[in-house]
Amino acid sequence: MGKLYYCKNCRAIVKEEHDSPCCENEKLMELKVGAPVNVKGSKLKGKVxxxxxxxxxxxxxxxxxxxxxxxxxxxxxxKVL
Incomplete structure (x- = not known):
């Protein structure tokens, strides 16, 4: 099981711990199983x-x-907050 992270400001999900492509923010949190997420470009929401x-x-x-x-x-x- 790999680790993924999400930025608290832009809610983008990234693979590296110190990499937020949108806002250069270092406030990354680990994405956990059961976390609510949204599919970009649609209204689908689900849980990991x-x-x-x-x-x-x-x-x-x-x-x-x-x-x-x-x-x-x-x-x-x-990520849905």
Missing amino acids: LKIKGDELTLVIKDGSNNKFIKEYEYDKLR
Whole structure:
């Protein structure tokens, strides 16, 4: 299981601990299993189920309360605070 981090200011998810591409901020926190995330460019929100390398497995609920499991690259996601 790899480690990913998110910036507290811009909520971007990054791989390196001291690298925030958007705002050069060093206030990075570790992204943990169960954390809520948002898929960029859509209204999908989910929770982190598993972190494996550059990919995250998410549990996504739709309007009918059905659960789906999908995998996304870390750069396609943002942390929901």
